[in-house]
Amino acid sequence: MGMLALSACSTGADRPKSASAKAPPQPYSRNPYPSTYKVYPGVPTLVRNVTVFDGEGGRIENGQVLFADGKVVAVGQTVDAPAGATIIDGQGKFVTPGVVDIHSHLGDYPSPGVQAHSDGNEATAPITAEVWAEHSVWPQDPGFSRALANGGVTTLQILPGSANLMGGRSVVLKNVYARTMQGMKFPGAPYGLKMACGENPKRVYGGKGRIPSTRMGNVAVDRQTWAKAAAYRRKWDKYEKDGGDMPDRDIAMDTLRGVLSGEILIQNHCYRADEMAIVLDMAQEFGYKVTAFHHAVEAYKIADLLKARGACAAVWADWYGFKMESYDGIGENLAILENAGACAMIHSDDANGIQRLNQEVGKVLSSARHSGINIPDEAAWKWLSLGPAKALGIDAQTGSLRPGKMADVVLWNGNPFSVYTRPEKVWVDGALLYDSSDPKRRPVSDFELGQPGMGDVK
Numbered sequence: 001m002g003m004l005a006l007s008a009c010s011t012g013a014d015r016p017k018s019a020s021a022k023a024p025p026q027p028y029s030r031n032p033y034p035s036t037y038k039v040y041p042g043v044p045t046l047v048r049n050v051t052v053f054d055g056e057g058g059r060i061e062n063g064q065v066l067f068a069d070g071k072v073v074a075v076g077q078t079v080d081a082p083a084g085a086t087i088i089d090g091q092g093k094f095v096t097p098g099v100v101d102i103h104s105h106l107g108d109y110p111s112p113g114v115q116a117h118s119d120g121n122e123a124t125a126p127i128t129a130e131v132w133a134e135h136s137v138w139p140q141d142p143g144f145s146r147a148l149a150n151g152g153v154t155t156l157q158i159l160p161g162s163a164n165l166m167g168g169r170s171v172v173l174k175n176v177y178a179r180t181m182q183g184m185k186f187p188g189a190p191y192g193l194k195m196a197c198g199e200n201p202k203r204v205y206g207g208k209g210r211i212p213s214t215r216m217g218n219v220a221v222d223r224q225t226w227a228k229a230a231a232y233r234r235k236w237d238k239y240e241k242d243g244g245d246m247p248d249r250d251i252a253m254d255t256l257r258g259v260l261s262g263e264i265l266i267q268n269h270c271y272r273a274d275e276m277a278i279v280l281d282m283a284q285e286f287g288y289k290v291t292a293f294h295h296a297v298e299a300y301k302i303a304d305l306l307k308a309r310g311a312c313a314a315v316w317a318d319w320y321g322f323k324m325e326s327y328d329g330i331g332e333n334l335a336i337l338e339n340a341g342a343c344a345m346i347h348s349d350d351a352n353g354i355q356r357l358n359q360e361v362g363k364v365l366s367s368a369r370h371s372g373i374n375i376p377d378e379a380a381w382k383w384l385s386l387g388p389a390k391a392l393g394i395d396a397q398t399g400s401l402r403p404g405k406m407a408d409v410v411l412w413n414g415n416p417f418s419v420y421t422r423p424e425k426v427w428v429d430g431a432l433l434y435d436s437s438d439p440k441r442r443p444v445s446d447f448e449l450g451q452p453g454m455g456d457v458k
Contacts, residue, residue: 022243028254030263033134035185037174040431044068046081047411050090055097055385055400059378065095067407070430075401093424094416096381097400098154098175098408101147101354102267102314102388103294103347107158107173107181108133110141111351121161122168126205126212127225129193130252131168133158137181143351145443148175149434150355152410152423155186157392159294162196162269163204165212165222169255170194170267172392176428177443190393192291193259195222196269197279198325219278226286229256265291265393271325273301280309292391294347297329303340312343312391316353317360318367331367334383339373345387357384362417377417406430 045067052063054075064079065072074080081087108120119136122128137158147153154175160167170192173184197218206213212221232253239247258264266283270276270293283290292312293299297320299306299313306313315337320329337344346361348354361380368375389399398406407430414421426434435441 023245025240025243026246027240028249030258033132033182033185035187036180036182037176037178037185037187038183039070039429040176040433042067042070042407042427042430042432044073044082044085045088045427045430045432046079046085047088047090047095047409048079050093050095050411051415052401053094053096053378053381053416054402055381056402057376057379057382059376063095065401065409067409067427067430070407072401072403072405072407072409074403088411088425090411093414094412094421095401096152096410096412096416097385097398098410098426098428099152099357099384100388100392100399101153101156101348101357102292102345102391103349104147104156104158104354105161105349106143106147106156106351106354107137107139107141108160109351110138111143120159121163123161123163123204126165126201126210126221127252128160128164128168129166129225129255130250131160132171133160133168133194134171134181134185137171137173137184139178139181139184140445140447142443142445142448143354144175145177145445146351147354148426148428149423149436149443151357152412152416152426153354153357154408154410154426154428155389155392155394155398156354157192157267157388159192159194159267162194162200165196165201165218166225166252166256167194167196169264172394174428176433186394186397188394188397190263190265191255191258192265192267192392193255194267194269195279197275198269198271199323200269215275219282222282223285225256226260226282226288229253229260230286233257233260259288260286262289265391267292267294267391269294271295271297272328273298275325276311277302277305280305280311292343295326295349297326297333299342299344300330300333300336301328303337303342306337307340307342310343312345312387313337314345314347314388314391316349317346317363331364332371332373334361334364335368335371335373335375338375338379338383343387343391345383345391347388358412358416358421359419362419365417377415380417 052060172186172189296313386399389395
């Protein structure tokens, strides 16, 4: 009786914990390599007597742009400058937002282009979603400063290459001088997942005697992978909600889970219209969204479909014919997309082309006007700044000269769509990083210093 009485008096707190009690969840870090970007110092600056393309389709003649504390303050024909502001008279010149390139491999394929620097394609398996482009970025790549000084590029996305169906994560960088990748990393910018369809994956892996060796093989491997990712997501979503035993980590599946959750943006290399349409259906099947098709040489054939699905197209001006899937390229591609109301923009995919994206848009405008498609210059600047900023998820911070946004600004010495025009001054977050009249601000890569015939001199 005494034993029974003692047992009856014991409380739940006295009993040993059940082996089935759930441990609290311990979510993994979504951003283990955070940005350490610090804005370079700048001064309040007023640029006046210029033609302004505001990046949102607006044009202001005899305009003025004021920025201070790293932000755009005011844009208009009459702007009150604070006492002590630096005033730049830009008579006959143009001011635009800095160029945003959504497709670059700078840092991952740096100059000089030797095998030791070839770090953009992990071409060892068709699915390498576990790799992150940022872990290959070399900040000393002289291509960064050339893009700044020659092309007015202030922001760029660095992507893995296109050998793989899922090539890994991209990273968005501010085009500034830094010792580390994280010192360039755009604060708060979403990650991207680089995917590829078409000839590249089937050539690379078919050449190794393995799947995929056909376009149907491309889609099959993608679908199998998304099915696995959906199961992985369910396990981790349940764990992070209810706790218990932690599922095994898979770094590749972490990235795909991020896509399915809407945290990571799909940036998809694809040329042919029919393949883009299939990819859009695959995205519907597995519940993700294609943010942008890159290269998209045949995007003009499905402009209405891209618009309906909310998928952007990042294209060249006139590259075509260098392989079969690029055969149907036309110079009016970007203009037709714009005319149809689809999301479209220019991109480089090239260390030289990134230095002349303004001229690439000039070529598009020439082709379009020859075909009777009249798009104003100021509207076309969206293809260089606000369009790519939106497709990168950073349009609230940069991409146009809207007050409150980052003061990423370029003063051009003439009409920016002319082949004779170059950046005169480039500001990133209001800091003057390039001035063509100041030899001390002429970019020089320390990697090139002292090497005869390489780089600039001061």
